[in-house]
Amino acid sequence: MGPPMSERRWARWAWGWAVVAGWMISLGASVAGAGEERVVSRIAFGSCANQSAPQPIWDAIVKFDPQVFIWLGDNIYGDIRRPLQLFGKERTTGPWKNVPRFVPSSEQEMESRYKRAKANPGYSRLRQNAKVIGTWDDHDYGLNDAGKEFGGKIINQRLALDFLDEPKDSPRREQAGIYASYTFGPVGKQVKVILLDTRYHRDPLFSDGSILGSEQWTWLEKEMMGPATELTIIGSSIQVISNHSANTGPMFYLEAWGRFPKEMDRLFKLIVESKRDGVFFISGDVHFGEIARYDCGVGYPLFDITSSGLTQAVEKAVPPPLNIIVRFVAWLTPSTMRVMSRNCRFRSCTFACFM
Template sequence: MLSFISVYLDDDMKTILKDKIISSGRWRCRWSWWWRWAVLIIGAVIGTQLAYGGGNAFTSKGEDVLVSRIAFGSCANQSAPQPIWNAIIKFDPQVFIWLGDNIYGDIRRPFKLLGKERTVGPWKNVPRFVPASQEELESRYNIIKKNPDYSRLRKTTKVIGTWDDHDYGLNDAGKEFPEKVRNQRLLLDFLDEPQDSPRRKQAGVYTSYTFGPVGKQIKIILLDTRYHRDPLNSDGSILGSTQWTWLKKELKGPASAITIIGSSIQVVSNLSATTGPLFSMESWGRFPKERDHLFNLIADSKRDAVFFISGDVHFGEITRYDCAVEYPLYDVTSSGLTQAVEKVVPPPLHFMVRFLAWLTPNTMRVMDRHCRHRSCTYGLPNFGTIEIDWNATPVALKIAIRDINGFPVTGVDMSLSELQAKTVNSDASIKVGEQRRHCSLEVNLPWIVRHRLVIFFYCCIAVLLLALVGLIIAVISLIRLGLCKYKLD
């Protein structure tokens, strides 16, 4: 033992150590110094682990740790600045959830109405989005993973997630996409999924986690809305039969205090029913049979405190549906970390985006006077948060969308007692012609209400055309007057 330690000591320390052994007894000193060095070595190892990510509370049996703070987000363009990570770190979540478009891995061609390759318009002859190579996808994932601020988050926070179309490999793609097997491996590598994980052997990236001690457990179910999804407008399947069987088992499994279902696309809101034919967005509402199946499955499970988190749409909002189960089903949409609708228009025109968001009919959106904007949507970079006060009686739950500085822009405070299947007896029936907030689906709104945005758009076009015609007539009249005066002169 003395020869081992002496490698690390100078001559003076060796002399002191030798004197100690002689004066105090060889065996007693040997064990004393062995204990001191063991403590120093263990301390150094622990310090190194904390410095390089070992401080994550969920290593080994850490899933029993009580979780009270969760953050989530979507739509992070790897090539764009990402200052929002600082606000997420300041929120100090124990779990962070990726909800898809974690990178933009497909290649977007520019808008072209004319020319050899036309990407938009009824005469387009080439797709606007094309898949990227494996090398390019890996490079884009590495850009995010090496981001200094995201690296800081990974050191102290459990990071989990699913995907959406752009990291799946192609805009709006479903089960027909040929590179989904390869890209599944790349996503799981990005999420540091263990090599022996079942997610690496199954078809799709769906999974579930349970955090916290018994009685205060949070179950997080992450769906895969890409791998098995039928074509849009087919009213086919989103999850596929295998994933539906798995989800039924998860929902009917052991009870948890809270169940969070993560979907890359919106579950409750179906804005496409009110924005078409101008533009459409993916959502469960475009697959009505699948959405009904999901709601019925939750109702049959008698599971308490189920709510959704989602992304995809490039703005943040909170919606709820009161006529599916015996308590309100909330959907907290956070999108995106870098991509947002107001970023694509000049700042002086942001008011127009907010006006159109307010004008668009939405029977499900939670409207509150505390929202930053009147529409209760937020079109700049944002992230979502969930806070649980387990010490409150009853347990208190706060869900919110936060801006780039971490300040709430819309949110809902409630108690878990409000989300109990046994305490609320909601009448889900609606009479023919009756409209009920948070209960009447967008597709069932009166025609003139549902297409209010379209009517406004075409009215604006008509006004502009009339103004243009009036301007042309005025110009022609002035020219004619000028010519007549010239002839008279």
């Protein structure tokens, strides 16, 4: 492994990033465009954007003027959520519930929701000036918490790539899953963005099986073993470092790499074997923002910067008078990984996994 970056440098980077549509990253890179290279000073990323909700945050994003914007999933809410119902013939909650809380939408409805999201005036302005790339999570994949068993994934892959303006002849339209990678900038100032698909091949929760599947793992290993870059950003729709998936049980369990310990170990080992410095993660899904840090995975601190969401917030799960209670409980939720402030940085070698 090459010389590790100092912890001071990592901390300075982590807390120098601003929050607009999630965490904004300043990078000294460039991207080819219109036959010439131009400097990219900002990459923005975000997740969890309900197409039916107000989206005033696009005004702030456009004002920030990012050259690249990364979708990290739940780019629309395409599935249908039934109301909570404890009694009656269609109970959606309780120990004897007899219908699912979430059901898939039709192809026509999914397409309609994507069109509504894409037509948002603020997002339309962003698309005019920024390169938009991205992956998906469960609600735009088609069904809450779904994995490889979901039957609508082939059709929904086409709709997701249409939303991202993927060319009709793109290899992403032929492969199983929407994972992809991009390299921006000239040699010596390059940043590699790797976007994972944590849905198409994912085994069931509680299985400790695979998140990526064998084909995507082979692709990822090739990408990581490729030419070195100054920074490598790995985008995952679900959190990689944070251990809330274990610490919030048994009340509820968040989807995260921590639910698949063998996959997490394999990911860390691949980073070590690749001899890449400057690797960090970006993620979404959980409806709150967070920086998590893990010191004992690859020889230097790994950060996971969670941006979630563009319209969604964890306190929206309860009526407004109770919002402050949810915020307080979230603040109290234990996490040995969370970076709290510039002067309060956890240095953890403890990772809680739930199987």
